[in-house]
Amino acid sequence: MSDLEAFRAEARAWLDENAPDGVRGMKADELNGVWGGKRCEFEHPDQKVWLERMGAKGWTAPTWPAEYGGGGLSKEEAKVLSQEMKALDLPPALIGFGLTMIGPTLLRFGNEDQKQQHLPKIIRGEIRWCQGYSEPGAGSDLASLQTKAERDGDEFIINGTKVWTSYADQADWIFALVRNDNSGIKQEGITFILIDMDDPGVKVSPILLISGKSPFCETHFTDVRVPVENVIHEIGAGWTVAKALLGHERTMIADTFGSSSGGTRKPGERSFLSTLAVERVGERDGKISDPVIRDDVARMEMETKAFGLTTQRTADAAKAGHQPGPESSMFKLYGTELNKTRMELMVRILGPDALGWEGDGFDEFALDTTRDWLRSRGNSIEGGTSEVQLNVIAKRVLGLPA
């Protein structure tokens, strides 16, 4: 038995013994793990047990170094772990920006103290993070941010407003970009800093979206005092950290959309989307009765498959040692545009049933779909608009002149 196969047997045995009954069968592909943090509300008490056991083992962050509480696994072992979790129908014990964004950033740019302070807590799901990048008026022009950080001895005094801070109302900490110097070009004088949301100068107000709900907030800082040791990397060098982190964010967004449907099924087996269309639109001679919808379903599945193959190709190349470059913009662009098209198609499949907002006469699936469609319009705006991604591809991948 190879080492990897031995690990597989060991992982399966551990998972089988430690996964509480209440989390089994929760669909892993819906990312319904918990977000962690002090304000965490568990839908099922077993989710808490699951998080504690997986966190203690370091398997919430399987590839992070064991010295910070991570799993210390190789990429291959982590893949096996994920396969075994899928096989046992287990959801992730923990999800969120700690694992996908600030954690990898700390591993790359953080100093030893910062890693020791935050990584173990992230891994155990004890702190929840939000991201303080965008500002009112800045939009996709991130570097024009104005939140001020004035040095006062060993502290920065921070004043300003961040917008689109997802889940700020539930977060314990925020990683933010602040301006410590206005004298140079706009990408200079920016500092990447960690701020405790419990500080009395931090105020959070939720933003209502056209979909009627949202994770987004405005976050206001009034004379918030943050120790200088909370600066990641160097004072004034925050843009470097931000760019690296944006790469993580785009990859994460692309992964989220790339994995939705269209995967290889057994030949002759209907996909989720085609089943839905057959149910809602009707069937004639074994085919979706509306030929235009049928063509659109096939197109959607094929585009999704093509996109999935492309993310896989990039992942295969990365495993073979190729550094990922600005092409992550392509995944952000394509994945989000694809998701918007998918939501529009689902609304068209539902027809008038998709017109419900709430209450009687509409089924829950249709109500959710309509809200999701409205929410999806933001996909090509948040994390850098599609137009910004096209600019990045044109300039940094194709080398077109400014």
Add this chain to the structure above:
Amino acid sequence: MQLILDEDQQMIAQTALDFVDEHSPVARFRELRDSGAELGYSADLYREMAGLGWTGIPFDEKVGGAGMGFAELVLIVEALGRKLAPEPFLGGVTMGGSALALGGNEALVSAWLPKVVDGSKVVAFAHQEKNSRYDAYAIATRAEATEGGYRLTGEKVQVLDAVGADAVIVPARVAGESGDRDGITLFLVESGASGLSVTRQTRVDHRNAAIVSLDGVEVTGASVLGIEGQGADLIDAVLDRAICVLTAEMLGGMSEAFDLTVEYLKTREQFGVKIGSFQGLQHRAAEVFCEIELARSCVMAAARALDAGAPDATKLVSLAKAKCSDAYLLAANEGVQIFAGVGMTDEYDIGFYLKRARAAELTFGDSAFHRNRWAELGAY
């Protein structure tokens, strides 16, 4: 399934690109077209390519092949597609060769396949008839049983690489009506057979294609490929391979058309600046880039699935053809538009890619055809 090239594959791809750059610039295709050369390609250059082992790549070592697969053959064909090299890798190597390898009896295989593999003979595959569109079973050509074999009567059109071919594999009907899946048998007909005529057709892409007429052509029972009456299975298998190889050529063509366009965007000046600085054009170029990247993944996946005999191979082949049809047309259309006035002239090469993109799209099914096939395979 790994979607990257291993070291050997990288070497094959690089060798092919270098060879094609040196021996087959687009100017050569232009000369072949302008000279009205009957064959439409260079027999000498084809022999040279065969000498490099390219024609034997997907075939068994027992017949002199390299014992590799479509994952390797597509690398060669992609390079050929970049410079529009018209040598008979699609009709001859892939279709004729695959039909022999998959369906030939021992005598047929030993008589023909080693010669296909060493490039000394070309065997074409005549599946298409007038008005058949993309229905591979729309075959009206008849095969009547005779004492010693069969008598073939009918007409095939746009038969790829049939001009100058040494034999043509002909699907004909032993039973049923045009459109039926059952009742088709494949025969190998040697050039020069009495009643066989091959007439070159002039197509928009100036590739070698022909009308193959069969006026009571007599063949023996030994010329049958595959199972009598069940030739549709063999046609399906050959077409999936052909589609995969065609998508590789398309990938090469769209990549080159795009490179020419990006180069033009970086050098052409108007209104006192490089036109590539206009955001309207930048965004369109970036969109073409994304579509080509997706097309590339699909071609790689289709070739690997065919080699592995994967159950979803046919779906992936359809995926590759649909993506490549749309992406090649997009790259070529955008290319002509961005080259603008000069893009419309015969003097510039970009127009060649537009013509080839259209011809390749309308060969073996366009993207709508393959979406329908995908849906059928997905049971809806």
